[in-house]
Amino acid sequence: MTTRTRIAPSPTGFPHIGTIYQVLIDYAYAHKTGGKFILRLEDTDRARFVEGAEEVIYASLAWFDLLPDESPKIGGPFAPYRQSERLAIYKKYADELISKGHAYYCFCTRERLETMRKDQEAKHQPPMYDKTCMALTPGDVAAKLAAHEPYVVRMKIPEHEKIAFDDIISGHIEFDSDVIDHQVIMKSDGFPTYHFGVVVDDHLMEITHVFRGKEWISSTPKHVLLYKYFGWQMPVHGHLPLILNEDGKGKLSKRHGHASVDYYRKAGYLPEAVLNYLSNIVWNHPEGKEIYDRKEFIEQFEVTAITAQAPRFDLKKLDWVNGQYIRAMQDEDLLARIADFDDRVKQLDKTLLMKTMPLVKERMHLLSDYWSLAAFFFEAPKEFERPLNKELVNVAVNALGECDWSHEKMEQAIRAASDTAKLKARDVFMELRLAVTGKMVGPPLLESLEVLGKDITLGRFQREELDKLL
C-alpha cells in the first residue's frame, strides 16, 4: 500500500512555523516511503476564514520547496481538497451515523449550553454536554426538523469504556470514555467540525499516516470512536511535540515574534537552513551531524526516533545553522540569494559584488547581514561611528598615495609609515577603516580597499563630510 500523508491547515491567517515543521515530517515520510504528500484545506470555520490565506499557504510551501502532490490548487484523484466543497459528503456520513444510532440531532440553543456549562463549573463538574437531546424520541426529532428548528449533530460516546490507541511517537495512550464529551460533528450551518471532517476525509483520501501537533492527542479518542463506528481502519497516528517559546512558556506564539513563516523570510533566513534546524530540534542525526541537507534527512530520519518532549525554539542556534549554510554556498549562488532578498543589491555591478563575496561571506549569519557589511563598497559612508583622528588618517593617506594597489603592499606601506611616525599600526588601520567605511567593524580592510580600487579609496578622503571631521 502506498503511504499517504497530509497537512490539513485551516485558512485562518499567517502560516505558523509549527505547520512547516509538520509539513517537513509529512513530506519527508512520504518521500522516504515512495508515497504521496497531500494538502487538504480545512476551511470549515467560516467565522475565522481569512481571505487570501490559502494563497499564502501555497507561497510558504513553495518557499520551503515542500510542495504537495495533491492539493486544492493542483487537484488530484480525491478532489475536491477543500472541505467547504465537500459538504454533501459529510452530510451523507453524518446521516449514516445517525441511522446506525451512533449520533443524534441536538436542538439545544447556544444560550442553554452556556448556562449549562456555567452551572457545571459552579458545581466543579467537568463541562460536558448533558445529553438532553439524546433522549428525544424519533417523533420529537421529526417534529422539530419539520418546524425547521436549527440543529447540530452530536456523536454518542459509550459509557465506562477504555478508549486506546497507539501513537507512533508517544506509544500506547488510553482514555476513559466517561471524560469524553458528546462532540458536535455537524454544525448548524451544515459544516462539519474538525473532528468529523478530518476522519471522513482522511479515510476517503486514503491517508495512511496522520502527523499532527500534540494538541490533538486529547481529541484522538473521538476519532478512534468515529473510525470504529464507520468500520474504517484507522491510519497510523503520530503526535508531534509542540514547539515552545524561547522562554519555555507556552507554544511558539505570535507574541514572541518568531511564529510566522514570513518572519524568517523577511529576516534573511534560508529556507533549507530553517528546515535543517527544525528537523534538528526533535530528532538527531544518527552520526550526530548538525548540518545535513534534505536528501540526507529523508534518508536518515525515522519517525519512531522523534522525541516526545516539547522543545524550545532557539533562535541563536538557527542563526548558527543559517551561517553554516551561507558559508558552504558558492559565491555566485550566495549572491543570487542576496540579490533576490535585497532590492538594493539587484541594481549593482555584478563583478564588484562577486569580489566582495569572499570578504563578507564568513561574517554573515543572515542574508540581511550583507548590506550592513558591504554597503561601503558601493557608497561612501554618510556618517562615522566616532570622530576621526587627523594625524592617524594622514599617515594612512600618505602611505597609500604612493603605493602599489595590492593588500600586501598597502600593509607594508602603512606599517612602515606608522613606525616612522612612532604610531601603532593597529591604530592607523582603525582610523583608515573608519574613514573609508564609517564603521569600526567590517571585512578585512586592506583586501576591501584592493577591491574598492585606488581612485575610489583616495577619493573618499577628499569629501566634505570627512574634512569637517578633521
Added chain:
RNA sequence: GCCCCGUUCGUCUAGCGGCCUAGGACGAUUCCUUCUCAAGGAAUAAAUCGCCGGUUCGAAUCCGGCACGGGGUACCA
C-alpha cells in the same frame, strides 16, 4: 477542577539495566590566528540524569507516588 503528554548541562539532544568518572551541538569563557569583527582551530566551565520510595548484585535507564512544565477540556482548528 478533570483528562492526556512530558521531565538528562542555560538551550537542543545522545542514552533503551553494567561500555556513564553521562557523549555531541548551540550558547558562554579562555587561548591560538589577527588591521577590526567574524570565520576557523584548541581548550575550559556547565547535568547529584525533577524529587521520594521500590525492584535488582547493579538504574539516567524498569515500577509506584509526588512535584513541576506543556497540552486539552467550544456549533475553533
